Amino acid sequence: xxxxxxxxxxxxxxxxxxxxxxxxxxxxxxxLALNRIFATALRDGExxxxxxxxxxxxxxxxxxxxxxxxxxxxxxxxxERRPHDLTIEGDTYDFLLLAxxxxxxxxxxxxxxxxxxxxxxxxLYVKNFLDAYEPPERLQPLMGTLERAxxxxxxxx
Numbered sequence: 364x365x366x367x368x369x370x371x372x373x374x375x376x377x378x379x380x381x382x383x384x385x386x387x388x389x390x391x392x393x394x395l396a397l398n399r400i401f402a403t404a405l406r407d408g409e410x411x412x413x414x415x416x417x418x419x420x421x422x423x424x425x426x427x428x429x430x431x432x433x434x435x436x437x438x439x440x441x442x443e444r445r446p447h448d449l450t451i452e453g454d455t456y457d458f459l460l461l462a463x464x465x466x467x468x469x470x471x472x473x474x475x476x477x478x479x480x481x482x483x484x485x486x487l488y489v490k491n492f493l494d495a496y497e498p499p500e501r502l503q504p505l506m507g508t509l510e511r512a513x514x515x516x517x518x519x520x
Contacts, residue, residue: 382426390440463509
């Protein structure tokens with residue numbers, strides 16, 4: 364019987380400084396990036412299901428929390444004290460696998476590598492959006508970088 368090797372995790376020593384930065388700073392930075400990445404989807408209304416809803420993302424091993432919402436067609440940071448509708452949590456490696464499309468959302472959620480909490484219908488909308496999203500050609504360099512980062516993570520974490 365073959366045992367599965369656990370997924371790579373970051374050392375607490377490396378993640379300590381990330382936890383010192385306020386959630387609002389992380390959320391603002393990520394929202395700026397996501398608004399550019401999902402510009403076409405936002406313009407086409409594909410993310411309207413997030414309007415006024417608060418999503419919290421926790422990257423556990425990185426001690427990173429993000430909170431955001433959709434307002435007037437743009438992703439915006441949300442106050443972390445505001446009640447959240449959906450929480451998605453996992454470790455850095457699993458989010459890298461998802462972002463680089465090396466692993467599909469169903470596999471990561473089914474294997475409980477990424478976990479959803481809160482409004483399961485909203486979570487299903489998010490999962491289906493991510494599953495169907497096709498990054499435009501202009502994002503191929505970013506996708507390549509994410510894939511290389513996930514492979515590097517496997518070697519050194």
